[in-house]
Amino acid sequence: MMKINKSVIINSIQKGIRLDGRKLEEFRDIEIIPNYINKNPEGCALVKIGKTKVLVGVKMGVGKPYQDSPDEGVLMTGAELSPIAAPEFESGPPREAAIELARVVDRGIRESKMINTKALCIKEREAVWLVFLDIQILDYDGNLFDAAALGAVVALMNTKIPTYDLKTEKIDFEKYSGKLELNEVPISITARKISGKIVFDPNAEEEELVDSRLTFAFKENGNICAMQKGGSEPITKDEILDLMKKSSDQSKIIRKKLKNIKIDK
Amino acid sequence: MMKINKSVIINSIQKGIRLDGRKLEEFRDIEIIPNYINKNPEGCALVKIGKTKVLVGVKMGVGKPYQDSPDEGVLMTGAELSPIAAPEFESGPPREAAIELARVVDRGIRESKMINTKALCIKEREAVWLVFLDIQILDYDGNLFDAAALGAVVALMNTKIPTYDLKTEKIDFEKYSGKLELNEVPISITARKISGKIVFDPNAEEEELVDSRLTFAFKENGNICAMQKGGSEPITKDEILDLMKKSSDQSKIIRKKLKNIKIDK
């Protein structure tokens, strides 16, 4: 990949038009492919934002509930920045960046109460459904937070629940007993600041120049259920209010897009 | 920390008076703070020997007993030489030195039969109390063995046992059912040899010059229940007898000090 001079990118941003012709607050094309693979995962989505490609899959399992929520299923979210997506992602145990990504996606889902966890109880105190949500980055060109969160939401939206036999302790993955019950669909949007300008959806080269980022997860009623600041530059109180408004507007665009695609098989 | 020339320290020890004015067999001030924190741990102690500070905490848990002792609780001792205490303690999985420290402290407690492990049986073969004893070095200025062992003993002396409901498998940490039953109070003393002289309680700079060390754990009746030699120089049989006597005397001083402090909340 030929590196473009940083100052060229910044000059362009200062002028309000990015090198690829986008406006500062404009997203690249978003392509959502629900059920990208559909034999083994219980739910799946491939999301492309520009050249960034994220594959998210859901597998259901059965396990013991936590002691303090004995009648609730459990969500477990993992993310892999494996080197297939970019040579700088070395393989090995998940590092800071992958952990932050997984935890921020998880937080948006969990705090929005997207999943009806009570409906995942098989037998109180003994067996509940475990929802394994795994995020695999396939191609890295910036803005992983929004792509991963969107993929996660779509994968959960088409997740089916297998049947389970308490006696034999066997899951029958061939026979589904229903869909994952959802209460909510959170949409995550990450605003960035580059040289004082607010920018959305940076590509990999812009991402390197980000001074600070702020991720919001919005519920359907517009409320915010999760936030995460990143980057090494401060953000002022007023800027946060501004970023919130702009991100909220973006979330509505994506929410509309979601409404227009057929998510079930 | 400005490094003092090693030969200056050794010359001083040869003359029988250390650089900080202490005699060779003299301990620094020992401060024992039982229940240093008292909300979450079941038992706790902060021990300071000179500038060395060791925080020891006890948490109780419930688990399965070992097959060959189905009616006995289990002690598990860990030590962390985390880099907060000294830059040379790199973080990461416990290394040789931390493992040796934890195992020597553990051995003194275990072999003295300090804890009445039978009293920790909840239901034979199914559930017993686990005693997690964790040693955290906060500030390192030599003689970790004696400071950690003392902290461990005091923490166990003020340990309370929560209540446990076998049916719901829940521990109620807010309601204590009694104190940890103790049979014995072992006191550990470590004698060192530096350039042929017997020295107790070295600071960090003296510790680097130690040729050999010998740790004794003494029971109340004066018997020895655990020993550990360290260092790369041999010790003769006669020296061991001499070190034993001197260490035994030291243990009595510390035992008296323990009697004079209020250990319970």
Place this chain on the structure above:
Amino acid sequence: MMKINKSVIINSIQKGIRLDGRKLEEFRDIEIIPNYINKNPEGCALVKIGKTKVLVGVKMGVGKPYQDSPDEGVLMTGAELSPIAAPEFESGPPREAAIELARVVDRGIRESKMINTKALCIKEREAVWLVFLDIQILDYDGNLFDAAALGAVVALMNTKIPTYDLKTEKIDFEKYSGKLELNEVPISITARKISGKIVFDPNAEEEELVDSRLTFAFKENGNICAMQKGGSEPITKDEILDLMKKSSDQSKIIRKKLKNIKIDK
């Protein structure tokens, strides 16, 4: 170890006589010592092929069966290339070579259906015997694949099964309830190509020059139950048929040798 010039070894192989006087397809002396140690392992064998020494032991344990084979015992095979055998084997988690070795030995045993796994069922769905087969390389002088596989087979042939009490969940290792039931005795032979010549049983120096290797596991009826190609050079279809025939002949020699030794205590 003084290194011999590679071209000297290759010239010699080209002429059809190796530096140690062997013909290309000739094995070194094979010594099999069943029950090399006999107090703690349930089965054991020391195999020497030339200077290569491999110690294999079997320990029996009890655990849950796999869900898809609820009435069958489980074989678990591990191999350690620990640095006692050669300085180039660094200690640490098993690396590629040790994993391949363990898996190839395991495959020969598993696919031949050597062990009657149904006879290892204690109680369906709840408790089955686990067969831990551990391969320890003690001295490395080439041809680990054949030495390890032979040691594994002999160790299983003299494996006894302890008694188990379902109620107390205790294994009595002092009292054996019978022998491990075997259906089959697979023999593994590895053919190598060095500079276009077929060679068997290389020593460590020859092993470094191997272009490709092919391991066959033969059943008593001559059928092949496992194969593994190694090395970075291709093998042609015709060569495979040739290697198969020669390896099959070798396997008969070793099978005869096995018949002539007393394997039980």
Place this chain on the structure above:
Amino acid sequence: MAKGLDIKLIKNGKRLDGRDMEEMRPLKMELGVLDRADGSAAIELGETKVIAAVYGPTKLHPQHRQQPKKAVLSVRYQMLPFSTTDRCRPGPNRRSIEIGLVIKKALEPIIFLEEFPRADIQIEIEVIQANASTRVTGLTAASLALADAGIPMKGLISACAVGKIQDKLILDVAGAEDSYGGADFPIAMINGGDEITLLQLDGDLNQKEMKPALDLAQKGCKILFDQQKNVLKNTYKVGDQK
């Protein structure tokens, strides 16, 4: 966590521990609590107790991790095994790694890292006892420890957590408010001012609540900042020259 559960967290206009909505728990700060570290500080906020230590700047090893134009900051945040109700296993976990990362990002803006090329500044935060607000209290203590170590800084970081119970915003989440409250909103500010260097949210916040929540966080940060200045002044016995 079972946030939003139907448990009364306000009784007679007071929180369960008797505090007003915008009242912090009792606060104690101490400098130089450790001898070996180059700088250290301890903070007690109610039952939450943390110690932070600073080592450095020292030459960074291994060399390939050095930055030619600035110091590298490393932050380790750890909860002691006996600091929580249920024992937590020692060693890093996903939560502690994420918190170490956001604390590092929150401190970088105030340190003159460029004064120490090729150096390492290492911050160790040990949570001794936890009753909520451990990351913000650890961050506040780390900022004090940096000052105690004499590391040149543009300002101090003060951090607190705003929460929400029965639709009211509260300052300094603690106890049942953490388990059953409607939001946990940890925020860090430079010198109790307008600039935010750490911000996370778990919970449910109406967009209209954002400004009051930020204002309330600032109120908390100012309290912390005043006490940070005090303890520095008292410890170093210098005049109050803000």
Place this chain on the structure above:
Amino acid sequence: MAKGLDIKLIKNGKRLDGRDMEEMRPLKMELGVLDRADGSAAIELGETKVIAAVYGPTKLHPQHRQQPKKAVLSVRYQMLPFSTTDRCRPGPNRRSIEIGLVIKKALEPIIFLEEFPRADIQIEIEVIQANASTRVTGLTAASLALADAGIPMKGLISACAVGKIQDKLILDVAGAEDSYGGADFPIAMINGGDEITLLQLDGDLNQKEMKPALDLAQKGCKILFDQQKNVLKNTYKVGDQK
């Protein structure tokens, strides 16, 4: 695994999925599916779906792993957690490490590694969905990805698995044939020719079956090789100059 179990895998002369004995599943190949990688390819073989990517040649770090006279090839084979019926844990395991090793050995003979001394060529294989034959399909895709990356090669590697059901040899094992069949015999060949670079066997093969099994594997490899050539030709729109 319960190989050899008494389950009818042939009904009315057809396999359970309707195929003839020597028929492969529907096959799709695509080049350049990823943007960041230097070369990439995806293959679908029935429900088995893999993506392979190539990075390099680049200078190998750390230096002490460099080879003075050739490039070092590294291969990572990984199944995504949701690619299998039961979730598989992410991260390397003994099976994936062995498969990475045999795939590496299968590719080394065709790459002109000596053209890139001190360099690193890195191959990443992700099994997106598994229904048997993942290692051979991954290897075939890796070979295509190398071509897509423009790495100079002596030929292409094509790989398939021969199986055995009810004493009949079959091409391209899938589904219940993997769990209950009598053999799994993955084989890789150079340019669908005579030279074999990967070969493993699990099962039970009469010595007389060896030649027909190899011949059948070659039939499969030729089908794959033809399609590999086609997709390369169509993608790069060059004349068919075999």
Place this chain on the structure above:
Amino acid sequence: MAKGLDIKLIKNGKRLDGRDMEEMRPLKMELGVLDRADGSAAIELGETKVIAAVYGPTKLHPQHRQQPKKAVLSVRYQMLPFSTTDRCRPGPNRRSIEIGLVIKKALEPIIFLEEFPRADIQIEIEVIQANASTRVTGLTAASLALADAGIPMKGLISACAVGKIQDKLILDVAGAEDSYGGADFPIAMINGGDEITLLQLDGDLNQKEMKPALDLAQKGCKILFDQQKNVLKNTYKVGDQK
């Protein structure tokens, strides 16, 4: 462990395996049991069987671990998975790491490490079968392996374990004496003499028992030392020049 339990370990004045109080188990030593290692030795003490190997001195890698004025000694002590009654997992654990450390410290005093600056001397101890006394037997074997490797030494290390059953001191703890006895007191001496290089104690020892226990250990070490000298003499066929 249930030390001190009420189990009769002395019957008719003899220990359970028929030995007198101060009698060691049958002892066999062998040198050069491995071909690849620079030195090796095997010892059988009753049913306890260990092999020790020495590699070196060789140049130590990585360079930053080198000591400019002496060789670095590394010791790995490991129990084979099938060496114990219950299988033990392969790989280092806390017990084996501590034992490796005390064995290293016990050997350092006798080796002329300063003769090999920047070098590495590596000792590998494999416990093949365990019936107590594995650390002392491993140490004794390591000392022999060093001699077999021709490493210059000030003397040999001999090590044994003293125990206590029904208030009587015994030599060479084994079997039930290990599980139910009143003490385990492993000790290593230089040339069976007065200088002790390893000493640990688990159990209960009256201060008055210390001297007799050390004397008994010395008795055991002398037996071992004599046999060590014998096996060296017989193997190298040199005159007895003590």
